[in-house]
Amino acid sequence: MELPSIGLENVSVRYGDRDVLKDINISLNEQRIGVIGANGAGKSTLSRLLNGLVLPTEGSVRIGDLTTSQHAKQIRRQVGFVFQNPANQIIMPIVSDDIAFGLKNLSLPKAERIQRVNETLHELNISHLADRESHTLSGGEQQMVALASVLAMRPETIIFDEPTTMLDLRNRLAFQHEISKLSQRAIVVTHDLEILEDFERVLVITDGTVAFDGQPADAIAHYRQWSHA
Numbered sequence: 593m594e595l596p597s598i599g600l601e602n603v604s605v606r607y608g609d610r611d612v613l614k615d616i617n618i619s620l621n622e623q624r625i626g627v628i629g630a631n632g633a634g635k636s637t638l639s640r641l642l643n644g645l646v647l648p649t650e651g652s653v654r655i656g657d658l659t660t661s662q663h664a665k666q667i668r669r670q671v672g673f674v675f676q677n678p679a680n681q682i683i684m685p686i687v688s689d690d691i692a693f694g695l696k697n698l699s700l701p702k703a704e705r706i707q708r709v710n711e712t713l714h715e716l717n718i719s720h721l722a723d724r725e726s727h728t729l730s731g732g733e734q735q736m737v738a739l740a741s742v743l744a745m746r747p748e749t750i751i752f753d754e755p756t757t758m759l760d761l762r763n764r765l766a767f768q769h770e771i772s773k774l775s776q777r778a779i780v781v782t783h784d785l786e787i788l789e790d791f792e793r794v795l796v797i798t799d800g801t802v803a804f805d806g807q808p809a810d811a812i813a814h815y816r817q818w819s820h821a
């Protein structure tokens with residue numbers, strides 16, 4: 593799969609008189625990218641910029657030839673987002689309907705929609721949840737269903753905002769395995785440093801800037817050192 597380059601050029605995000613992200617310039621071409629840093633550093637804001645959920649106050653965010661300010665709708669199809677709180681993402685009362693929901697917008701034939709739902713449930717080892725009422729799921733089960741809904745859409749890039757917070761060890765490993773298999777690009781915001789071990793690149797965000805950008809082990813060492821200071 594040819595992955596479009598993601599570029600942030602002179603990007604700042606301001607809320608009121610507060611600079612949450614400050615003049616960020618980065619180009620993302622890797623397939624597995626982690627984003628770590630302290631609470632409130634700006635990680636979620638950065639991740640939300642990448643599919644146009646947040647627009648820059650200054651500068652531009654480019655996905656291939658498209659910019660989030662001008663091509664929000666096209667970019668939403670290319671860049672999926674798995675929210676930290678799955679309750680924000682699950683829409684339909686029954687799990688399999690929820691996973692099928694987004695597929696309707698892709699104009700796929702019904703048989704293919706059903707097949708994709710089943711395949712995705714199977715890949716994530718959650719086929720047993722297919723007929724469950726969404727509101728009766730545990731937090732971790734909801735997180736897996738939210739993940740399935742985005743995976744079923746097969747976007748080129750998937751952004752995960754703290755995807756493992758509610759997962760037990762087994763589901764965390766299933767998630768990690770799923771990420772390692774993806775042909776898509778995954779950008780993962782997390783406090784769970786272990787899941788980034790095999791990633792190609794990790795950004796450390798400190799106070800609205802990219803304080804470190806490199807290999808996972810070096811980025812984690814930088815973050816640990818910063819946290820102890």
Ligand SMILES: Nc1ncnc2c1ncn2[C@@H]1O[C@H](COP(=O)(O)OP(=O)(O)OP(=O)(O)O)[C@@H](O)[C@H]1O
Binds near residue numbers: 629630632633634635
């Ligand atoms: N819509 C908003 N309006 C005002 N301030 C905001 C808004 N969204 C985020 N912020 C502020 O911007 C800062 C960065 O928030 P962000 O959610 O990006 O941090 P984070 O690094 O993801 O933190 P955490 O690890 O706690 O999730 C925080 O101080 C937050 O309060």
